[in-house]
Amino acid sequence: MAQRDTGTEQLIKDTAKRIFFSEGKLHATTQDIADAAGVNRTLLNYYFRSRDILFEQVAIEAREEMSAVLDHVFTAQLAFKEKLQQLINVFMDQAMKFPYREVYIVTELNRTDKAVPEEKKVRIKAFLKEISEEMDAGKIKKMDPRQFLMNLFSLMAYPLITNCLNKSIYNINDNEYLKLMKDRKKLIFEMIYQ
Amino acid sequence: MAQRDTGTEQLIKDTAKRIFFSEGKLHATTQDIADAAGVNRTLLNYYFRSRDILFEQVAIEAREEMSAVLDHVFTAQLAFKEKLQQLINVFMDQAMKFPYREVYIVTELNRTDKAVPEEKKVRIKAFLKEISEEMDAGKIKKMDPRQFLMNLFSLMAYPLITNCLNKSIYNINDNEYLKLMKDRKKLIFEMIYQ
DNA sequence: TTGTTGTTTGACAAAAATGTTAAACATAAT
DNA sequence: ATTATGTTTAACATTTTTGTCAAACAACAA
Numbered sequence: 001m002a003q004r005d006t007g008t009e010q011l012i013k014d015t016a017k018r019i020f021f022s023e024g025k026l027h028a029t030t031q032d033i034a035d036a037a038g039v040n041r042t043l044l045n046y047y048f049r050s051r052d053i054l055f056e057q058v059a060i061e062a063r064e065e066m067s068a069v070l071d072h073v074f075t076a077q078l079a080f081k082e083k084l085q086q087l088i089n090v091f092m093d094q095a096m097k098f099p100y101r102e103v104y105i106v107t108e109l110n111r112t113d114k115a116v117p118e119e120k121k122v123r124i125k126a127f128l129k130e131i132s133e134e135m136d137a138g139k140i141k142k143m144d145p146r147q148f149l150m151n152l153f154s155l156m157a158y159p160l161i162t163n164c165l166n167k168s169i170y171n172i173n174d175n176e177y178l179k180l181m182k183d184r185k186k187l188i189f190e191m192i193y194q
Numbered sequence: 195m196a197q198r199d200t201g202t203e204q205l206i207k208d209t210a211k212r213i214f215f216s217e218g219k220l221h222a223t224t225q226d227i228a229d230a231a232g233v234n235r236t237l238l239n240y241y242f243r244s245r246d247i248l249f250e251q252v253a254i255e256a257r258e259e260m261s262a263v264l265d266h267v268f269t270a271q272l273a274f275k276e277k278l279q280q281l282i283n284v285f286m287d288q289a290m291k292f293p294y295r296e297v298y299i300v301t302e303l304n305r306t307d308k309a310v311p312e313e314k315k316v317r318i319k320a321f322l323k324e325i326s327e328e329m330d331a332g333k334i335k336k337m338d339p340r341q342f343l344m345n346l347f348s349l350m351a352y353p354l355i356t357n358c359l360n361k362s363i364y365n366i367n368d369n370e371y372l373k374l375m376k377d378r379k380k381l382i383f384e385m386i387y388q
Numbered sequence: 389t390t391g392t393t394g395t396t397t398g399a400c401a402a403a404a405a406t407g408t409t410a411a412a413c414a415t416a417a418t
Numbered sequence: 419a420t421t422a423t424g425t426t427t428a429a430c431a432t433t434t435t436t437g438t439c440a441a442a443c444a445a446c447a448a
Contacts, residue, residue: 154352
């Protein structure tokens, strides 16, 4: 396919991701993406054949990027406590850059009525087991381990999705918001781990 | 305007809300909404003039419905503990019905590049003050009260937004999911209030 | 240089979504 | 029954978005 790699294909995908995941413009058109990338719209068809294929490719890579982060932390040779700290650190850094990534994944699934892709559940199950053991050891409050994971991801992801609302509600500017989000890393850890 | 109220205007809005807030189909067209409501698409223009006006009206009412719930609980004549329990109970019931309501509000703001509407901050400020007092009284962990509120809403809202993903990741069906969400009410309260 | 191949562009075509209009319809009042 | 008024519909028009194609362009090889 791409014999002379001009970087255009990657540029288009990166731009699409910026618009969708960072700016949260889920209704962006192919023209919007082309303009933002500074390329002719026809190139989107040249590299991806159709809008739907491009959008799905972006969704697929979003899921892959997500799994990659989680797998990396889940399989790290670390004690649970350190794993947790690293997970919070890495995930929140990504969430601050791409706050709407999960929202994009979900809305694309809702839009296309496509079956939810079966996740590789081995890593998750192993981590759920670790969580259970930590509960037995009294390091974290006893509950359904799935609830524990939902709590964790909720605390990390949601405030960034509702960024614009929070800034209005709590009367804070960009800098202060950034500080609040950085503080959250420590706060979340202390909240779920004694 | 509506001398003979046939209920059509309300039907259109209710249908739009169902599609946007419940089904999470944020890319729905006017035709999609008309079909789902079982009415001629022209009626959307008859009652709302344009698509944009309808969509903004829906967003405005979404914010109003949200504030209404919060205001009601915030100003209730109850002790903080009971207020919190009621808030969790009422908010999660709504979130289970309309999981994507906040997402709709946010994406409409991002789509239209409209200024974030200034919220009535009096009630919020009063509640933030109550939270501070509760912290001083040792009933909740000390932190920035805004973080406390973010925690609370994150824990309530996020798992419902990611419903379809969670079902795949944790291998659960609709019924089990419903039970998990009901259990969360108690779980969230115990997590943030000693 | 010339030919080859992959890339980019503009003009055009097609499809999808939204908006407009006149006429049909229904209901209530005269 | 007839008129008046608000509601609904179908046909049409417009705008927006997406897709196609041939030609121009750029890099590389023979």
